[in-house]
Every structure is written in structure tokens, then in C-alpha cells.
Amino acid sequence: xxxxxxxxxxxxxxxxxxxxxxxxxxxxxxxxxxxxxxxxxxxxxxxxxxxxxxxxxxxxxxxxxxxxxxxxxxxxxxxxxxxxxxxxxxxxxxxxxxxxxxxxxxxxxxxxxxxxxxxxxxxxxxxxxxxxxxxxxxxxxxxxxxxxxxxxxxxxxxxxxxxxxxxxxxxxxxxxxxxxxxxxxxxxxxxxxxxxxxxxxxxxxxxxxxxxxxxxxxxxxxxxxxxxxxxxxxxxxxxxxxxxxxxxxxxxxxxxxxxxxxxxxxxxxxxxxxxxxxxxxxxxxxxxxxxxxxxxxxxxxxxxxxxxxxxxxxxxxxxxxxxxxxxxxxxxxxxxxxxxxxxxxxxxxxxxxxxxxxxxxxxxxxxxxxxxxxxxxxxxxxxxxxxxxxxxxxxxxxxxxxxxxxxxxxxxxxxxxxxxxxxxxxxxxxxxxxxxxxxxxxxxxxxxxxxxxxxxxxxxxxxxxxxxxxxxxx
Ligand SMILES: Cc1cc2nc3c(=O)[nH]c(=O)nc-3n(C[C@H](O)[C@H](O)[C@H](O)COP(=O)(O)OP(=O)(O)OC[C@H]3O[C@@H](n4cnc5c(N)ncnc54)[C@H](O)[C@@H]3O)c2cc1C
Ligand code: FES
Numbered sequence: 001x002x003x004x005x006x007x008x009x010x011x012x013x014x015x016x017x018x019x020x021x022x023x024x025x026x027x028x029x030x031x032x033x034x035x036x037x038x039x040x041x042x043x044x045x046x047x048x049x050x051x052x053x054x055x056x057x058x059x060x061x062x063x064x065x066x067x068x069x070x071x072x073x074x075x076x077x078x079x080x081x082x083x084x085x086x087x088x089x090x091x092x093x094x095x096x097x098x099x100x101x102x103x104x105x106x107x108x109x110x111x112x113x114x115x116x117x118x119x120x121x122x123x124x125x126x127x128x129x130x131x132x133x134x135x136x137x138x139x140x141x142x143x144x145x146x147x148x149x150x151x152x153x154x155x156x157x158x159x160x161x162x163x164x165x166x167x168x169x170x171x172x173x174x175x176x177x178x179x180x181x182x183x184x185x186x187x188x189x190x191x192x193x194x195x196x197x198x199x200x201x202x203x204x205x206x207x208x209x210x211x212x213x214x215x216x217x218x219x220x221x222x223x224x225x226x227x228x229x230x231x232x233x234x235x236x237x238x239x240x241x242x243x244x245x246x247x248x249x250x251x252x253x254x255x256x257x258x259x260x261x262x263x264x265x266x267x268x269x270x271x272x273x274x275x276x277x278x279x280x281x282x283x284x285x286x287x288x289x290x291x292x293x294x295x296x297x298x299x300x301x302x303x304x305x306x307x308x309x310x311x312x313x314x315x316x317x318x319x320x321x322x323x324x325x326x327x328x329x330x331x332x333x334x335x336x337x338x339x340x341x342x343x344x345x346x347x348x349x350x351x352x353x354x355x356x357x358x359x360x361x362x363x364x365x366x367x368x369x370x371x372x373x374x375x376x377x378x379x380x381x382x383x384x385x386x387x388x389x390x391x392x393x394x395x396x397x398x399x400x401x402x403x404x405x406x407x408x409x410x411x412x413x414x415x416x417x418x419x420x421x422x423x424x425x426x427x428x429x430x431x432x433x434x435x436x437x438x439x440x441x442x443x444x445x446x447x448x449x450x451x452x453x454x455x456x457x458x459x460x461x462x463x464x465x466x467x468x469x470x471x472x473x474x
Contacts, residue, residue: 001017001023001024001025001211001212001213001214001215001372002024002025002027002184002186002211002213002214002215003017003024003025003026003027003214004026004027004173004176004186004214004216004217004218004222005026005027005028005029005035005216005218005219006026006027006028006031006032006033006153006157006167006169007028007032007033007036007037007153007217007218008033008149008153008357008358008362009217009350009357009361009364009365010026010028010215010217010218011026011032011033011153011156011157011160012077012156012361012362012365013217013350013364013365013369014026014160014165014167014215015156015159015160015163015165015365016365016366016369017368017369017372018160018163018164018165019163020369020372020373022372023164023165024160024165024166025165025166025167025168025209025211026160026165026166026167026168027168027171027172027173027186027188028167028168028169028170028171029170029171029172029173029189029218029451030169030170031169031170032153032154032157032167033149033150033153033154033157035218035219035453036219036326036327036328036357036453037149037150037153037357038149038150039239039326040326040357040358041239041262041264041275042146042147042148042149042264042358043096043144043145043146043252043262043264043358044075044078044079044091044144044145044146044147044358044359045075045096045144045145045252046068046071046072046075046121046141046144046359047096047098047121047123047141048071048354048356048359049098049254049256049260049356050098050108050109050112050139050256051112051334052064052068052112052115052121053108053111053112053114053115055334055335056118058333058334058390058392059333059335059382059390061118061119063335063381063382065119065120066378066379066382066383067379067382068116068119068120068121069379070360070363070366070367070379070383071356071359071363072121073362073363073366074358074360074362074363074364074365074366075144075145075359075362077362077363077366078145078147078152078358078359079091079145081156082147082152082155085155085156085159086155087151087152087156087159088155089147089148089149089151089152089155090147090148090151090267090268091145091146091147091152092145092146092265092267093144093145094145094146094250094251094252094264094265095140095141095142095143095144095250095252096140096141096251096253096254097126097129097130097131097138097139097140097141097251097253097254098139098253098254098255098256099129099131099135099138099139099253099254099255099256100135100136100137100138100255100256100257101135101136101255101257102136102257103136105136105137105256105257106137108256109125109137109138109139109256110125112139113125113139116139116141121141122141122142122143123139123140123141124139124140124142125137125138125139125140126138126139126140129251129253130249130251130253131249131251131253131263131314132314133314138253144252146252146265148268171188171189172189172451172457173186173187173188173222173457174187174188174189174222174457174458175187175223175457176214176216176222176223176225176347178344178345178346182212182345182346183210183211183212183346184210184211184212184213184347185209186208186209186210186211186214187207187208188207188209189457212346213346213348213372214346214347215348215350216341216347216348216349217350218454218455219328219329219453219454220232220234220351220441220454220455221351221455222454222455222456222457223422223454223455223457224423224455225341225349226341226342226344226347226349226385227342228329228337228341228349228351228352229422229441229455230401230404230441231331231332231337231352231397232329232330232331232337232351232352232441233282233329233332233400233442234282234283234284234327234328234329234439234441234442235282235283235328235329235330235354235355236280236281236282236283236325236326236328236442237262237277237278237279237280237325237326237327237355238277238278238279238280238303238304238307238323238324238325238432239275239277239307239322239324239325239326240275240276240304240307240308240311240322240323241266241269241273241274241275241276241320241321241322241323242273242274242275242311242315242317242318242319242320242321243269243270243272243273243274243317243318243321244272244273244274244315244316244317244318245272245316245317245318246271246272246316247271247272248263248265248266248272248273248274249263249265249274250265252264255278259278260278261276261278261279261310261314262276262277262278263275263276263277269321272318274311274315276307276311277307278307278310279303279306279307279310281303282439282442283327283437283442283444284427284428284430284437284439284440284442285428285439299431300325300430300431300432300433301431301432303432304325304432307323308320308323323432324433325430325433325435327442327453328353328354328357329351329352329353329354329442330352330354330355331352331354331389331393332389332392332393332394332396332397332400333389333390333392333393334354335352335382335383336350336351336352336353336354336357336360336364336383337349337350337351337352337383337384337385337387338350338363338364338367338368338380338383338384338385339367339368339371339380339383339384339385339386340371340385340386341385342385348368348371348372349385350364350365350367350368350385363379364383367380367383404425404439404440404441407426407439407440408423408424408425408426408440411425411426412424412426417429417436418436418445418449418462418464419460420438420440420443420445420456421443421451421456421457421458421459421460421461422438422440422454422455422456423440423441425439425440425441426438427445427460430444434446434447435447435452436449436460436464438456441455442455443455449461449462
């Protein structure tokens with residue numbers, strides 16, 4: 001079996017399949033863990049902002065229970081693997097708080113606690129979120145976790161290779177085709193390539209790889225596979241790793257108001273280490289340029305600066321050590337797509353984690369390995385990767401795709417920015433992360449035109465000049 005993508009989902013799926021007796025090869029475009037996983041806040045929790053009351057309303061109590069059960073199993077799998085494999089990744093137990101500053105939202109939090117408790121989750125309503133400022137109310141989930149996702153995936157990758165699996169890093173897959181006999185051909189970017197990572201040195205073949213089954217775990221399936229690019233939206237956020245003068249608050253927190261700021265301790269930096277995430281928007285919707293962005297009027301550099309300002313206004317920040325922008329994909333009905341891809345019999349997918357892919361992604365790996373082994377775990381239905389969704393989801397899909405159509409058309413008129421190699425939308429310069437970003441489906445490219453994230457698989461033909469240079473900046 002082949003797994004495309006060596007991130008959180010791909011490595012868990014590969015490891016479970018290999019342990020289940022399937023021979024697995026993972027193809028990773030860059031390095032293991034270098035995708036969104038490496039830029040995640042990495043809260044390993046079943047608390048996903050406020051979601052359970054909404055899931056019960058929209059999908060019914062049974063589907064909400066399946067979501068809660070799957071995510072609980074996802075958390076438990078990771079904690080178990082850390083112990084079993086002895087992975088050194090700063091796995092730390094912490095409470096997770098979802099809080100509001102708005103008195104009008106107290107009722108929403110009460111409803112969330114009630115729904116979560118009914119589903120057997122450890123939810124309580126609190127008046128504090130363990131932060132150095134007052135909040136109106138907070139939903140607390142006790143006994144959750146955070147960890148260093150890159151060190152964890154490195155340990156998992158070593159365990160996979162130790163169990164007989166193969167990992168080919170720096171091997172981008174550019175095409176996936178299911179044949180009539182239901183085997184699948186993968187096209188690799190470079191003809192014959194030696195895997196460079198984790199002790200593997202197998203030949204990948206002359207530009208193609210044949211597999212009986214394939215799991216596509218590339219954050220969003222590449223190219224047009226399964227049509228997932230049109231069934232999700234790319235949702236991004238800014239991150240900063242800071243050092244505080246005193247100890248960082250121990251809990252993990254997220255504000256669930258329109259301004260959504262998220263924090264969690266960063267143990268590797270010592271007692272004052274803190275990760276701060278927020279000021280999110282869709283990828284490519286805050287371009288640098290005279291007119292500013294389409295989302296709040298600020299460009300991406302300003303949005304990053306606002307994150308710093310928020311951190312400094314709330315904490316005694318000594319230094320900002322790292323900054324980044326990263327994204328995930330959201331489905332129109334809150335639940336990820338996991339399972340056999342639309343119109344395929346041997347290609348499986350897992351996407352649409354809405355920035356909660358650690359528990360959801362590990363759960364997806366369990367579902368996919370069960371699917372491979374012909375086992376039924378009872379969670380599959382709400383995650384069905386071929387679903388269209390309820391009337392609300394369909395209406396959102398229509399609105400989203402009309403917006404994409406408008407972006408495609410208007411962006412191409414009088415615009416000399418480079419064009420995305422996925423489906424041809426105009427790209428926007430992201431001066432916070434020095435990248436060309438596509439608002440249509442979230443592909444991102446370096447200033448030199450190399451693919452940073454798909455669904456695009458080909459580099460830019462003419463990268464163009466970053467906006468800052470056009471504008472006479474450095
Ligand atoms: C700012 C931010 C904060 C977040 N915080 C949290 C959190 O606290 N808790 C939580 O649960 N979730 C969080 N998430 C979400 C979570 O990080 C993601 O859902 C999860 O990491 C997705 O894992 P993945 O394996 O699907 O994707 P990725 O980690 O992106 O892995 C996909 C891999 O596929 C590779 N790839 C792509 N294209 C190809 C190709 N053509 N050929 C070969 N390989 C390819 C990439 O290089 C990459 O390594 C956050 C997300 C963001 C953006
Ligand atoms: S990501 Fe689809 S057109 Fe750019």
C-alpha cells in the first residue's frame with residue numbers, strides 16, 4: 001500500500017497499516033512533519049472550540065457521539081504510542097479551556113457543557129480560564145494533552161521503518177490514477193529517486209509507482225482528486241512562539257468570540273515558553289497591496305503584527321522567537337471527510353480537520369486502517385468522504401464556489417501577479433510568510449515559485465516579483 005504525505009495523518013495511517021500486516025511505503029514531498037503538522041499549536045484534545053452542541057443540532061445525537069468517541073480514541077492512540085514507542089516529545093497533561101469575553105455568549109457555553117457532558121466528555125463550566133485576565137465564562141475539559149508534533153512524528157517514522165515500512169522523503173507525487181483493475185498508479189516528480197529519510201534507500205521506479213491501495217494524506221487531496229478542493233475552504237492563522245518574563249499559564253486556551261486567540265505552553269523553551277495563535281483568515285484573503293486585504297482591511301504583515309500586539313497586551317513578553325502562517329481545511333458541516341474517496345475504490349482520503357487534526361487525524365488513521373482490514377468500528381457514517389451534506393452544507397458549498405469563480409475571473413483581469421498551477425486563479429503575496437498564496441483552494445508557493453502546499457503539484461512557471469519588491473521595498 002502507498003501513503004502519499006508524511007504528516008500527522010499519513011504516518012499514523014502507515015504505522016497502523018504496517019502493524020496490521022500490510023507492506024507500506026510513504027511518499028513525502030518534503031520532510032516528515034514539515035507540513036501543517038509542524039506549525040500546529042498541537043493541542044491533543046477532544047475540545048474543539050465550541051462544537052458539540054452544534055453537532056447535536058445539525059447531525060443528531062448519534063453522529064455527535066460518534067465524533068466524540070472517534071476523537072477520544074484518537075487522543076488515546078497518540079498517548080499510547082508515546083508510551084509504547086518511548087517517544088520523547090514533551091507530551092504534557094493540561095486542561096483545555098474555551099472561553100468568551102462576551103456576556104451574551106454565556107448561554108452558548110452552557111449549552112456546550114451540557115451537550116459535551118451528555119456525550120461523556122469531561123466538560124465543566126468555569127469562571128476563569130487560568131489566564132492573567134478575566135473572562136466571562138469558560139468550558140473546561142480536564143485531562144487533555146499537548147506535545148511537540150515534529151519530535152513525535154520523527155519517533156513514529158523511526159518506528160514505522162523499524163517495523164518494515166519505507167519512507168521516501170523529497171518525493172512529490174504529481175499524479176494519482178486508479179486503473180480498471182483497481183490498482184493505482186502514482187507519478188513521482190523525479191524519475192528514479194532514492195528515498196533520503198529514515199534509513200530507506202529503495203528505488204521508487206521510473207517515475208511511477210504501482211500500489212493496490214493508496215491513502216492520500218496531503219492535507220487536501222492533490223490536484224482535482226475526489227473534488228475535495230471544491231468541498232472545503234482553506235482556513236489559516238498566524239503563530240508566534242514567545243518567551244515570557246515569568247512562567248507561562250499551564251492550561252491550553254482558546255477564545256471562542258469572533259476574535260479567536262489560542263495559547264498553550266511551549267515547554268521546550270523553558271517555563272516562560274508560550275505558543276500564541278490567532279487572527280485567522282482564509283488563505284490568500286489578506287494580500288499585501290495598496291488596497292489591503294479583503295478580510296479586515298489589513299495585509300498579512302499587519303495581521304501578524306496584531307498577533308504580537310495581542311500577546312504583548314495580555315502577557316509579559318520578553319521575546320518573540322518564531323513567527324509563521326499556516327492553514328488547514330474546513331468542511332461545510334464541521335466533520336472531516338475520511339474514507340474511500342468519491343468515485344474511487346482503492347483510493348482513501350482524510351481531509352477537512354478545521355484546525356483540529358491531531359485527535360481527528362489519529363481517529364482518521366484508525367478508521368482507514370480498519371477500512372483496509374475490512375473491520376467496522378461504527379464511526380464511519382458521519383465522516384463519510386463521499387457525502388454532500390445537509391441543506392446548510394450545500395448552500396455553503398454553492399456560496400463558496402461562487403466566490404471562487406469570482407476570484408478566478410476578477411483576479412485575472414488587469415492583474416500581473418503569477419497564476420496558480422492548480423486551476424489558474426491569481427496568487428496574492430503574503431508578506432508575513434514571504435509566499436504566493438491562492439485564495440481559491442489554498443495552494444501556496446515560495447517566492448521562487450516552488451510548491452509549499454497543494455493541491456497544486458507543479459511549481460510556478462513565472463514566479464513574478466514579491467509585492468514588497470514591486471512597491472520599492474526591500
Ligand atoms: C495554525 C494552526 C494551528 C493548529 N492547531 C491545532 C491544535 O492545537 N490541535 C489540533 O488538533 N489541530 C491543530 N491544527 C490542525 C492540525 O495541525 C492539522 O489538521 C494536521 O496537522 C493535519 O495533518 P495532515 O497530515 O493532514 O497534514 P500535513 O501535516 O500538512 O501533512 C501533509 C503532508 O503531505 C505532504 N505532501 C503534500 N503534497 C504532497 C505530494 N504531492 N506528494 C507527497 N507529499 C505531499 C506535505 O509535505 C506534508 O508533509 C492546527 C492547524 C493550524 C493551521
Ligand atoms: S489552489 Fe486551486 S486554483 Fe489555486
